[in-house]
Amino acid sequence: MMTEVAMMQDMDLIDILWKQDIDLGACREVFDYNHRQKEHELQRQRELEEEKRLHLLREQEKALLAQLQLDEETGEYIPRAQPGAQLQLPIPPLEVTQNVSFTDESSDQAMFFDDYLELLAETFPVAEVENIPVSLDTTLAVPSSSNILMSPEQMPLPPDSLTPGPLPPPLTPLPAPRMSPDLEQAWMELLSLPELQQCLNMQMEDTLETNSYPLPNNPEVQNPNFYAMANIPEGEINSSVVCPEFIGTFDGSVSSMSPPNNFVQMDSETPQLNSNFSSENICDIFYPPVSLEGSSSQQGLEGNQSPTTSEISNKSSFTHMELYSLSPGESFDSGNSNPGSEMPDSDSGLSSNTSRNSSSPTKSAYGDGSFGYSDSDMEELDHNPGSAESDYSEMFSLNFQPDDLDTPLSISTSVGQPQQQNKEPKQYQMELAEENGHSNAPFTKDKNKKRFYVRLPRDEQRAKALKIPMSVDMIINLPVDDFNEMMSKHQLNDAQLALVRDIRRRGKNKVAAQNCRKRKMENILGLEGELDSLKDEKERLLSEKRQNATSLKEMKQQLNSLYLEVFSMLRDEQGNSYSPSEYSLQQSTNGSIFLVPRIKKTLKSKDNHLH
DNA sequence: GCGATTTGTCATGAT
DNA sequence: CTATCATGACAAATC
Secondary structure, three states, rough: OHHHHHHHHHHHHHHHEEEOOOHHOHHHHHHOOOHHHHHHHHHHHHHHHHHHHHHHHHHHHHHHHHHEEEEEOOEEEEEOOOOOOOOOOOOHHHHHHHHHHHHHOOOOOOOOHHHHHHHHHHHHOOOOOOOHHHHHHHHHHHOOOOHHOOOOOOOOOOOOOOOOOOOHHHHHHOOOOOOOOHHHHHHHHHHHHHHHHHHHHHHHHHHHHHHOOOOOOOOOHHHHHHHHHHHOOOOOOHHHHHHHHHHOOOOHHHHOOOOHHHHHHHHHOOHHHHHHHHHHHHHHHHHHHHHHHHHHOOOHHHHOOOOOHHHHHHHHHHHHHHHHOOHHHHHOOOOOOOOHHHHHHHHHHHHHHHHHHHHHHHHHHHHHHHHHHHHHHHHHHHOOOOOOHHHHHHHHHHHHHHOOHHHHHHHHHHOOOOOOHHHHHHHHHHHHHHHOOOHHHHHHHHHOOOOOOOOOHHHHHHHHHHHOOHHHHHHHOOHHOOOOOOOHHHHOHHHHHHHHHHHHHHHHHHHHHHHHHHHHHHHHHHHHHHHHHHHHHHHHOOOOOOOOHHHHHHHHHHHHHHHHHHOOOEOOOOOEEOOOOOOEEEEEEOEEEEEEEEOOOHHHHHHHHHH
């Protein structure tokens, strides 16, 4: 507790410094595409200033860290038993500063990673599409500007004493980003969706209005951050870049993670607030797990690591730990994920050398709790590009899917989360890709890996992702009047409205399809029953026919026998019997009976009639 | 792994 | 014109 108090004080100092930085000129303009070059210059100047500030901060933090030691299990800082060991790391303090600044930004209450994620989720959909490219450019143009807010570690550039020795190695070896061009292209396509743009614009306005952000004028500030955050997944590497410390600590893993150029640049370039924000978020996402997990699943890896690296990791984790300890990790998961669960993934990622490490943590953050979102995200991208959550999940999933979820998954499992959760994002992405019709290689690749989990209702996921304030049941089942009334009560952006309409349409159509199939089945059953009855009727009639034929035949026989009997009794004038072959008996209309010769039969009958 | 069935969704036409 | 319903067709999921 004592340590926390000290930390808070330190954070206040950092916060002040940070605000100063902001005042100095960390403006949204930095993100503006047009202002890139200007910003570039400004950033260089800022870098110098930042370095100075960083030194001050480092000293302060060092002092604090010297007294504090991170408890891996609890994630809390406690008075150091062995102060000497950790002294070497100035970087961790930097992270602390970041965290502090981060918290300060949010407000009195430290803004926790979860909060940021939520904010991201809310704002991202709104974020202007334009910002994205801008942010990228800016990042490229001004790599160092972020330093002010960002921990020096994050900054790739500063060769200063600030950067610890371990950092450089991982960075340099970083292979080309694993993100395939296809992924980037897919992502760009998503971003370029008109719906997404609308969403982004809409939400941007909303966020600006609602946001009590310390920076008064810069909506972009947030956007870039969010954007950067959103993009992070693509550039898993970026995260590593952003938080070189951890990377450095983790030998192979970090190296494996190659930050995409854009992402790296983005991180560095993002304006102070943004940069800090994004960097912090990223760091938080990735680091916390490391620090927390350090003992558990990653131990093996850590064990391999040199003691210095382990110490570094611990220190670095310090900031993250604080964040987690302070911030309710649960909130973090937009869906339901627990910070701890998330942590494992991230840790696994970090500890594991796989490039996904960074990505996995992010995923876990979203995916664990909200894999449901992943689907929604997928679809949201289709329908609603704006939803931050969806973006997150997608981005992560996209980034990670292609290569290897396996390793991270295993790690995550060690942490305690089921692998399935990790896989889910992929699956959702798959769906998304398919649904969207963006059958980019990354998306379609993994068709083999199909969902093992029970799929959550898509529309509910979508609704969650877009934070639609009513239940899907209500959306679907309310009468038109009530539905319109409800819609009028909630101010929804275009994306939300479109989604609500789609949900209602799909829901009703689903019911209609069910009824239709039910009716069809009923019709089939009815027709089958009718067929059976007709068959029975047929059988009955045939049987009756046969019976009638039999009786008819019998009657004919009786008649014939009777005829012969009568005929045999007839005698002519000489008393001879008539031959049945020569004569026949016929009855006239008046009832009299005539014996007619067969040959003359007709003639006789005529004669009889004539007479 | 494959085929059959179920289910969700979309497109389209009717109401 | 819009919303809803009905239904065939398709694809994914499930058995």
